[in-house]
Amino acid sequence: MERQAVARSRRAPAIRRILTPYLFLLPALGLLAAFTFYPVALGTVLSLFEYNVIAPPRFAGLANFRALWSDRYFWIALENSVTYLAVVPVLQGCAILLALWVHRSARGLGWLRAAYYLPVVTSIVVVGMLWRWLYDDAGLVNYLLLQLRLLHGPVHWLSDPGIALYAVMFVTLWKGLGYYMVIYLAGLEAIPPTFAEAAAIDGAGPAQQLWRVTLPLLRPSILLATTLSAISALRVFEEVYVMTGGGPIYATYTMFYYMFDQAFGALHLGYAAAIGVVLAAVTIGLSVANFKLLREGGLAYY
Amino acid sequence: MRERRHDDLERFAHRARRTRQRVAHSSRAMTRSLVALVMALLLASGVARAAPQARVEFWTISLQPFFTGYIQGLINRYEHDHPGVAIRWIDVPAQAIDQKLLAAIAGGVSPDVVNLNTEGALRLAQAHALADLDAAVPPAARARYFPNIWGATRYLGRVYGIPWYVVPNVLAYNRALFRRAGLDPAHPPASEEAFIQAATAIKERTGVYGFMPNVDGIRFLRVFQEDGLPILSPDGHRAVFNGPDHVRVLARYVALFARDVFPRDTLQRGYLGATERYAAGQLAMLTTGPQFLLRVRTDSPDVYRDTAVAPYPLGRGRILDLPTMSLAVPLASRHRPEAVEFALFVTNDPNQLAFCHLVVIFPSTRGAAADPYFTRGGATPEERARVIAARELGSARDLTVAVPHSDDLFRVFREAVERAFFGRMTPQQALDWAVGEWNGKL
Numbered sequence: 001m002e003r004q005a006v007a008r009s010r011r012a013p014a015i016r017r018i019l020t021p022y023l024f025l026l027p028a029l030g031l032l033a034a035f036t037f038y039p040v041a042l043g044t045v046l047s048l049f050e051y052n053v054i055a056p057p058r059f060a061g062l063a064n065f066r067a068l069w070s071d072r073y074f075w076i077a078l079e080n081s082v083t084y085l086a087v088v089p090v091l092q093g094c095a096i097l098l099a100l101w102v103h104r105s106a107r108g109l110g111w112l113r114a115a116y117y118l119p120v121v122t123s124i125v126v127v128g129m130l131w132r133w134l135y136d137d138a139g140l141v142n143y144l145l146l147q148l149r150l151l152h153g154p155v156h157w158l159s160d161p162g163i164a165l166y167a168v169m170f171v172t173l174w175k176g177l178g179y180y181m182v183i184y185l186a187g188l189e190a191i192p193p194t195f196a197e198a199a200a201i202d203g204a205g206p207a208q209q210l211w212r213v214t215l216p217l218l219r220p221s222i223l224l225a226t227t228l229s230a231i232s233a234l235r236v237f238e239e240v241y242v243m244t245g246g247g248p249i250y251a252t253y254t255m256f257y258y259m260f261d262q263a264f265g266a267l268h269l270g271y272a273a274a275i276g277v278v279l280a281a282v283t284i285g286l287s288v289a290n291f292k293l294l295r296e297g298g299l300a301y302y
Numbered sequence: 303m304r305e306r307r308h309d310d311l312e313r314f315a316h317r318a319r320r321t322r323q324r325v326a327h328s329s330r331a332m333t334r335s336l337v338a339l340v341m342a343l344l345l346a347s348g349v350a351r352a353a354p355q356a357r358v359e360f361w362t363i364s365l366q367p368f369f370t371g372y373i374q375g376l377i378n379r380y381e382h383d384h385p386g387v388a389i390r391w392i393d394v395p396a397q398a399i400d401q402k403l404l405a406a407i408a409g410g411v412s413p414d415v416v417n418l419n420t421e422g423a424l425r426l427a428q429a430h431a432l433a434d435l436d437a438a439v440p441p442a443a444r445a446r447y448f449p450n451i452w453g454a455t456r457y458l459g460r461v462y463g464i465p466w467y468v469v470p471n472v473l474a475y476n477r478a479l480f481r482r483a484g485l486d487p488a489h490p491p492a493s494e495e496a497f498i499q500a501a502t503a504i505k506e507r508t509g510v511y512g513f514m515p516n517v518d519g520i521r522f523l524r525v526f527q528e529d530g531l532p533i534l535s536p537d538g539h540r541a542v543f544n545g546p547d548h549v550r551v552l553a554r555y556v557a558l559f560a561r562d563v564f565p566r567d568t569l570q571r572g573y574l575g576a577t578e579r580y581a582a583g584q585l586a587m588l589t590t591g592p593q594f595l596l597r598v599r600t601d602s603p604d605v606y607r608d609t610a611v612a613p614y615p616l617g618r619g620r621i622l623d624l625p626t627m628s629l630a631v632p633l634a635s636r637h638r639p640e641a642v643e644f645a646l647f648v649t650n651d652p653n654q655l656a657f658c659h660l661v662v663i664f665p666s667t668r669g670a671a672a673d674p675y676f677t678r679g680g681a682t683p684e685e686r687a688r689v690i691a692a693r694e695l696g697s698a699r700d701l702t703v704a705v706p707h708s709d710d711l712f713r714v715f716r717e718a719v720e721r722a723f724f725g726r727m728t729p730q731q732a733l734d735w736a737v738g739e740w741n742g743k744l
Contacts, residue, residue, distance in 0.1 A: 053408045054431040054634075073713060137566065159566035161724050247570045249720040264401050266709035267429050 047273035057270065064274035074275065076250050077258040080165060081234050081279075084254060085286075087169045088229045091176050092222065098177060099184035100210070113185070117178035124175070128242025131171045132158065135243075158244050161251040168239050168252055175239075176232070180225045187221030188214070223294040227287050234283050255279045356637040358644050359390045359413040361403070363627070366393040368596060372660055380647055387640055400425070403632070407431060412634035414641035415648075418463060420702040423455040423630050427462040428706065433631040434460045438642045446651070451666045454626040454700040463628025464645045465666035467657060469591040470624050470691050470698070471516075471614045473497075474598070478608045479586040483507040490587075490612040494528070497587070497615035498558065504586045505563050513587045514568045514576040517555055520703075520712045521572070522719045526551060527701045530619025534705070534744075541740035544733035552722055552729040559723050569723055581605055589614060591625065592662035611662075613690040622691065622698040626666065662688065664695055671695050707743050714739040 047064055051057040068074045102113050119127065134140050135157035142154040157167040191214065199213045215222075237256040240246060246253040246261075255275060263272035365373055370393075377389045392413070394402055400422055406412050418426065426432050436444075437460075444452060447465055455463035477487035483504040491497040501512025517525060523533055526543055529551055533543050558564060567575050577594045579585040581601040588594070592611070599606040614622060629645040631638055647653065651669035658665055658675070665671050676692035679685060705711055718736035721727040727735065 052429045053404045054426075054429050156566045159570055161720075161726070245570055247720060249724055249726065250717055261709070261713075264404070267404070267425070268709075 043273045043276055046270055047277045049270045049273075051269045051273075052267040053269060054267075060270060064271050065278075067271065068274055068278065073250065073253065073258055077253050077255045077275075078278075078282075080251070080253055081236070081255040081282075083165060084169060084172075084233045084236055085230060087172050087176075087233050088226055091173045091229055092180060092226055094173070095177055095180035095225065096184050096215075096218070096222075098181045099188055100214070102181070103185060103188045113181075116181055119175045120178040122175075124238040125242055127171065127175055128239055132243050135167055159248055161249045164244050164248060165252050168236075168243055171239050171243070172233070172236060176229065180229065183225045184218065184221050187218045191217045219294055219296070223291065226294065227290050230286050230290065231283055234279060234286070255282075355386045356640045357388045357390055358415060358637050358640050359392065360415045360644065361399070361413045362391070362393050362417045363399055363419070364393065364396050365417075369657075369660065372657060376648060376653060380644060387644070389644065403431075407632055407634045410634070412632045412636075414631060414635040414637050415645050416630050416632060417466065418628055418630050420454050420463075420626055420628065420700045423463040423628050424457055424702065424704050425708065426630065426632075427455065427457045427460075428708070431632055431634070432462040433633050433635070433638060433642075434462065435464055435631065435642070436461045438631070438638065439464065439646065443646055446667045446669060447649075448666060448668060448671070448696055450697065450699045451624065451626055451695070454624075454702070455628050455630070457704050463626075463630045464642075464649055466627045466629050466649050467654065468624045468626050468664040468666055468695065469593065470622055470664060470694070471589045472592050472662065472687055472691070473612045473614055474580070474588045474590070474592075474595055474609050475612065476580070476583065476586050476605060476608050477610055479504060479508060479510055479583075482510075483512075483586070487610060490610070491615050492613070493615050494617040497589075498554075498563075501587060502558070502563050508586075510583075511565050511579070511585050512563065513589070514564050514579065514585060515555060515558075516573065516589060517719065517723075518569045518572040520715050520719075522552065522555075523703050523715065524623055524701045525555075525617070528617035528619055528621050528623060530617070530621065533703050538705075539744055541737045541744060544730070544737040548733055549730045552719070552733065556722050556725075556729055560725070569720060596661070611687050613687045621701070622694040623701040624664075624695070624698045625702075626700045664692060668696075705740075705744065710743060711740050 046057070048059060048061060049057040050060045050063075098116060102109050102116070136142070137154040137156060141157065142151070145151045146154065155163065158164050195213050195217065196209060199209045204212065235256045236254050237260065240252045240254055240257055241260075244252045246257050256279070259272045259275040259279070262268045262275060360377070362373065373391060377391055381387065381389060399416075399418070403413070403416060403426070423432065451465045451468060452461060454465055455461055473490055475487070475490050480487040480490075483500075484507060485500060485503065491500045497513065504510060504512035515525070523543075526533060526548055529547070531543070531545070531547050531551065534540065535542050559568075565579070571578075573590045573594065576585060576588055577590060577597055580588040581598045583602070583605050588598075595606070595609070595611070598609065616622060629648060631641045631645065635641050649666060651665075651667050654665040654667055654670040655673055655675070657663065658670065664676070670676075671692055676688065679689045715736050718727070718732040722729045722732035
C-alpha cells in the first residue's frame with residue numbers, strides 16, 4: 001500500500017513531465033489540426049476528385065493531373081511562378097545589406113528601422129493600388145525617370161507583357177524588405193562582437209569580415225529567410241490580383257492565381273486542388289534543396 | 303462628539319432609505335414603461351399574428367446604399383401582404399457574389415432568391431445550381447416579360463433567371479473636353495464609326511484620351527456582335543469568329559491601340575479603370591452602364607456637372623447589348639415556391655417602373671416599358687437616350703455568349719485578343735488560333 005503510493009508519487013512527476021509540454025502545445029496543435037492539417041489532407045484527396053461545390057464529388061483518379069500536363073495555362077502559370085523566384089536572392093541580398101546598415105547603433109536608426117518595416121505592415125491591397133498609381137504612364141516613376149532624362153517616353157510598367165511581371169516583383173521586394181531585415185537584425189544581434197574584434201586583430205578588412213565571419217555566422221537566418229521568401233514567392237497572388245489581374249497576355253499569371261481562377265471562377269475545385277498539390281510539391285522540393293544547401297553554418301557549427 | 307456622530311449616522315441612514323425608495327419607485331416606473339414599449343413593439347411587428355412559416359433570403363448585388371429605401375419598401379409591402387413569409391435581405395458586392403453564393407450553397411444555408419448577371423447565372427446553371435424557371439413560372443406570368451429578355455439566361459433550352467432590370471450602356475461625355483476639341487457637345491457621336499472618329503480627334507487635339515473601348519477580357523465578343531458578326535455557327539457547335547469581317551474589326555482596334563488613341567490599361571482595367579479616368583477628367587467619353595455615373599457624381603461633382611448622356615453609339619449591326627440582371631432561385635433553396643413568387647413580385651410592372659424612375663435602368667416587362675415614361679421623348683439628352691434605348695427592349699438582347707466550358711474558352715479568347723493588341727500575333731493569326739481552340743472543346 002505504502003509502496004504503491006510512493007511509486008505512484010514517483011511516477012506522477014514523470015508523467016507530468018512528459019505531458020506538460022504537450023498540454024502547452026495543445027491549443028496551437030488543435031488550431032493547426034483544424035485549420036491546416038485537415039484542409040491540407042482534404043485538399044490533397046480532393047485533387048483526385050471532380051468537384052464543383054454544388055454536386056457531390058466524383059472520383060476521377062489522376063485525370064486532373066493528366067489534364068494539367070496538357071494545360072497550356074498551367075505551364076504559363078508555372079513558368080511565371082518560377083520566374084518570380086528571382087525575387088528571393090535579390091530580396092535577401094538587399095535585406096542583409098540593409099540590416100548591416102541599420103545594425104549599428106547611431107542616432108535616428110531606430111526611426112529608420114521603423115520606416116523600413118512600414119511597408120510590411122501596410123495592407124497589400126493599399127500597397128498594390130499605390131504602386132498602380134506610381135507605375136501609371138503619367139505616374140511618379142515615369143515622371144522621375146523622364147525628368148532625369150533616362151527615358152524617351154513613359155514605360156508601360158504594368159501593361160507591357162515583357163515588363164509587368166518584373167514590375168510586380170519589384171513591389172514584392174519593396175514590401176518584403178523590412179520583414180527580412182528584422183530577421184537578419186535578430187541574427188546579427190546574436191553574433192558576439194568579439195568575433196569581429198578577433199577578425200580585425202587578425203587583419204581582416206571589412207569585406208573579408210563580412211564574407212568570412214558575418215555571413216557564415218548569419219547562415220541560419222539566411223536559411224530561414226530564403227525558405228520563407230521562396231515559399232511566399234511561389235504563392236504570390238495579392239500583388240498580381242490588385243495590380244495586373246494576371247495580364248497582359250497572362251504575363252503575370254501565377255500558379256496561385258490560376259488556382260484561384262479554377263476554384264472560384266470555373267468552379268473546378270478538384271482541378272484547383274491538383275494545382276495546389278503541384279505547387280506544394282514544388283515548394284517542398286525547393287525548401288529541401290534550400291536546407292541541403294544552407295544547413296551548415298551559424299554559431300553552433302563553428 | 304459621540305452624539306454628533308450618531309446624529310450623522312442617523313441622517314445618513316435616513317438619506318439612504320429615501321434614495322432607496324426613490325430608486326425603487328423610478329425603477330418600477332421604468333419597468334412598467336419598458337413592458338409597455340415591448341408590448342407595443344410586439345404588436346407593431348406583427349409577432350402577435352402568426353409567426354412566418356417561410357423565411358426567404360434575398361440577395362442583391364450592390365444596391366446599398368443608393369437603393370436601400372426602395373428595396374426595403376418592396377420587402378415591407380410584400381411581408382404585409384404575405385403574413386406567412388419573412389424576407390431577409392442581404393446586399394452583396396458584385397465581385398463577391400459568386401464566391402459567397404457557392405459558400406452558402408456548400409454550407410447548406412443557400413439564399414432563396416439571388417440577383418445575378420447573365421454570366422453568373424449561366425455559370426451556375428452549368429454547375430446545376432439553379433432551378434429551371436421555365437418550369438417554375440406559369441406561362442401567364444412568363445408572358446409579361448419581353449421574350450428576348452426572358453431568354454437571356456437560357457442554357458440548353460432552359461431559363462435560369464427571372465429577368466429583373468436591364469442596364470444598356472449609355473454614352474456619357476465630358477462637354478468641356480468636347481468643346482476643347484472643337485466638337486459640338488449638342489451632337490455626340492451616334493454610331494461606332496463616329497465614336498471612333500470623335501475619340502481620335504479628341505486625342506489629337508487635346509492630348510486627353512477620347513475613349514476606352516470595351517475590349518478588355520472577353521468583351522470583344524460583344525464588339526463583334528454589335529457589328530452584326532456571329533460568334534458561333536447557328537447550331538452552336540462551331541466557333542466562327544475568324545471571318546474576314548471579324549479580322550477587320552479587330553485589326554481596326556489594334557491599329558487604334560498602336561497609335562495610342564486609347565490608353566494601355568484599357569485592356570486590364572476595363573470599365574472600372576474607364577470610370578476612374580473619366581471621373582478624373584482624363585477621358586472624354588465613357589460607354590458604360592448608367593449606374594457608374596452615380597460614382598462619378600460622388601467622386602467628382604465638377605466632372606459630373608459637365609457630363610451629358612446620350613444613347614450608346616451602335617455598331618454596324620445596329621444591335622444594342624442589353625446586360626440583364628436576373629433573379630435566380632438556387633436548387634438548394636428550401637422555399638422554392640415562395641422564392642419564385644417573391645421574385646415575380648419584385649419584377650412586376652409597377653415595381654420595375656418605380657425602380658426605373660430612380661435610376662437609368664430599363665424594365666424587362668412589356669407593361670412597364672409601355673409606360674409614357676419610356677415612350678414620350680423629352681428635351682434633355684438623358685430623356686432622348688431613354689426613349690431610344692427603350693425602343694430596343696423588344697428586339698435587342700443580352701449579348702453574353704453561352705457556351706459550355708465557358709471559363710476555358712473565354713481564357714483562350716482573352717489571350718488571343720491580347721496577343722493581337724500587343725503585336726504578338728496578327729489579328730488573323732490570333733482569331734484563327736482561338737477558333738481552333740474553341741472548336742476543339744465545343
